[in-house]
Amino acid sequence: MTQSIRIGSGLGFYGDNWEPVVSSIERGNVQFIASDHLAELTLAILQKDRQRDPSLGYARDVVPMLLRLWPLMQARGVRFVCNAGGLNPMGAALAVRTALAGKGWHPRIAVVSGDDVMPQLQEAQAQFDHLMNGATVNQVRDRLVFGNAYLGAKPIVDALGQGAEIVITGRVADAALFLGPLVHSFGWKLGDASSAEDFNRLAQGLTVGHLLECSGQGSGGNFGAQGHWQSIPNLGQIGYPIAEVAPDGSATITKAPGTGGLVNFDTVRQQLLYEVHNPHAYFSPDVVLDMGQIELDDEGRDRVRLTGARGSAPTDQLKVVAGFKDGFKSEITWGFSWPDAWDKVQAAERTIREQLSERKIPFDELFVEYPGLNSAHGALAPLPPTTELNQRHEIWVRMVLRTPSKAAADGFGRLFPWMALSGPAYTCGFQGLNNTSELLGIWPTLIDRTRVKAHVEMLEVAA
Amino acid sequence: MSTVQRVPLVKLAHARSGDKADWVDFGLFAWNEVGYRIIEREVTAAKVQAHFAPWLPGQVDVWPLPNILAIKLVLHGALQGGGARNLRLDNLGKAMGAALLRMEIDVSLEALEQAQKSPRRGWWPDVSPPT
Numbered sequence: 205m206t207q208s209i210r211i212g213s214g215l216g217f218y219g220d221n222w223e224p225v226v227s228s229i230e231r232g233n234v235q236f237i238a239s240d241h242l243a244e245l246t247l248a249i250l251q252k253d254r255q256r257d258p259s260l261g262y263a264r265d266v267v268p269m270l271l272r273l274w275p276l277m278q279a280r281g282v283r284f285v286c287n288a289g290g291l292n293p294m295g296a297a298l299a300v301r302t303a304l305a306g307k308g309w310h311p312r313i314a315v316v317s318g319d320d321v322m323p324q325l326q327e328a329q330a331q332f333d334h335l336m337n338g339a340t341v342n343q344v345r346d347r348l349v350f351g352n353a354y355l356g357a358k359p360i361v362d363a364l365g366q367g368a369e370i371v372i373t374g375r376v377a378d379a380a381l382f383l384g385p386l387v388h389s390f391g392w393k394l395g396d397a398s399s400a401e402d403f404n405r406l407a408q409g410l411t412v413g414h415l416l417e418c419s420g421q422g423s424g425g426n427f428g429a430q431g432h433w434q435s436i437p438n439l440g441q442i443g444y445p446i447a448e449v450a451p452d453g454s455a456t457i458t459k460a461p462g463t464g465g466l467v468n469f470d471t472v473r474q475q476l477l478y479e480v481h482n483p484h485a486y487f488s489p490d491v492v493l494d495m496g497q498i499e500l501d502d503e504g505r506d507r508v509r510l511t512g513a514r515g516s517a518p519t520d521q522l523k524v525v526a527g528f529k530d531g532f533k534s535e536i537t538w539g540f541s542w543p544d545a546w547d548k549v550q551a552a553e554r555t556i557r558e559q560l561s562e563r564k565i566p567f568d569e570l571f572v573e574y575p576g577l578n579s580a581h582g583a584l585a586p587l588p589p590t591t592e593l594n595q596r597h598e599i600w601v602r603m604v605l606r607t608p609s610k611a612a613a614d615g616f617g618r619l620f621p622w623m624a625l626s627g628p629a630y631t632c633g634f635q636g637l638n639n640t641s642e643l644l645g646i647w648p649t650l651i652d653r654t655r656v657k658a659h660v661e662m663l664e665v666a667a
Numbered sequence: 668m669s670t671v672q673r674v675p676l677v678k679l680a681h682a683r684s685g686d687k688a689d690w691v692d693f694g695l696f697a698w699n700e701v702g703y704r705i706i707e708r709e710v711t712a713a714k715v716q717a718h719f720a721p722w723l724p725g726q727v728d729v730w731p732l733p734n735i736l737a738i739k740l741v742l743h744g745a746l747q748g749g750g751a752r753n754l755r756l757d758n759l760g761k762a763m764g765a766a767l768l769r770m771e772i773d774v775s776l777e778a779l780e781q782a783q784k785s786p787r788r789g790w791w792p793d794v795s796p797p798t
Contacts, residue, residue: 426761477683477737502790504790584719
């Protein structure tokens with residue numbers, strides 16, 4: 205009879221902190237760490253890296269992360285699965301292999317690829333309507349810069365089955381990073397799943413992945429409430445969540461002893477529903493999850509039992525996220541002190557609009573918000589009366605120009621500094637020269653499974 | 668006869684927001700069964716749409732989940748094309764959960780007190796909930 209498997213959360217995104225993973229490895233008794241380096245936005249950042257240098261395009265934090273964690277994992281037989289490969293999984297794997305070999309470590313590394321579907325997206329007659337609004341991909345086809353299908357758990361299962369100690373993928377369903385090790389460990393049916401029991405187990409595994417794919421958000425971090433968050437112990441030493449999963453799929457969510465954070469009915473729920481749309485039909489490449497009968501039993505002291513996830517067969521299609529060039533933005537932030545701070549900010553804004561008009565600068569939008577007043581909640585944060593605003597010690601304005609013209613974006617910041625000498629008085633800070641940024645729109649769509657082929661390659665162990 | 672007052676959701680519930688392309692999604696969570704019955708009744712798609720009207724014209728979807736004392740909500744078209752294109756400082760809508768908790772609902776004083784005094788279903792290390 206197989207024992208339970210313990211799997212711990214790695215990163216939740218590119219730029220996250222890997223130090224909390226140390227406690228999961230050293231004290232959390234895990235057999236796997238699965239790490240998510242790719243938010244929806246990340247491929248946009250990696251695309252810019254790859255444009256500069258074709259050997260890049262992966263989440264570079266995986267190298268220092270593994271330099272820190274691999275010796276601890278190797279000593280305990282802990283295996284590592286991540287999607288840090290981004291747009292260049294082979295590039296990531298080679299960089300990891302080289303870095304670890306430099307320290308005398310030679311893990312078996314597998315590369316999972318096949319998620320790149322740019323060629324398919326570029327086919328003239330192919331239909332790839334926008335998943336949310338039904339628009340035709342012809343609108344953006346010639347501006348596409350990346351397109352990746354979300355692969356499922358199978359290539360990860362295959363890689364682990366071939367003896368991989370480190371698995372580096374490109375785009376996969378985030379929860380598949382966790383489901384893969386569970387299917388591998390328990391021998392659950394995956395592509396050949398057919399019974400309710402088969403799908404319910406996969407649904408449990410997917411739910412575990414969903415709860416652990418955002419690191420500290422699953423163990424008391426980012427706990428959205430008035431009060432209560434202060435009762436969560438020691439967030440600075442947070443333990444990322446760990447799932448203890450039984451062969452039947454039932455699971456307990458917990459964390460390593462002696463760490464901060466909190467795993468309870470409330471913190472786990474906040475992660476359960478995060479970035480889910482219809483909770484009765486949460487689609488993944490491997491199973492469609494219905495959360496309607498999930499039970500979360502809080503056993504106290506950072507242990508929450510998870511049962512009741514229900515699954516059904518996945519669809520014939522995989523989700524794709526593509527990015528397309530969508531103009532440029534440039535922004536400035538500017539403050540004025542009392543007296544008349546509000547009126548001065550308004551005068552400055554009027555001057556900028558006049559400048560844009562007089563110089564015939566092409567732009568699609570001039571976005572304005574007031575940090576400290578309404579940048580969190582926008583129109584839902586009604587501004588106090590002008591007379592009160594003019595008594596404030598300082599008022600800040602942030603203006604963002606969205607334009608199809610890179611030259612217009614580059615020149616935006618330079619419209620401002622002259623007003624320090626020729627405009628209203630007591631300006632108390634200005635930020636924003638040279639910060640042109642390319643905007644990338646996200647194009648979510650679907651692709652037939654038959655058009656996507658996952659590929660697993662075991663790297664030669666370096667000498 | 669009990670007095671009905673307008674109370675922001677923050678007094679009865681907690682919330683987290685997330686983003687997927689151009690949609691903002693919310694999880695809204697009652698602390699206990701009593702609180703859940705109140706929010707399930709009061710937090711309708713129409714009310715949420717009216718609350719967020721200054722923000723967006725899009726559709727609102729609402730799914731009650733009594734099994735976990737929670738409500739799932741999705742606002743369509745709220746993020747100007749998604750996080751990489753949206754111009755706000757909070758381009759991913761991370762503070763939107765708080766904007767939802769500002770929404771006011773009608774609750775009788777009695778029901779509100781009951782919801783606030785009933786024990787939380789979750790285990791918390793402190794003995795009493797902070798006010």
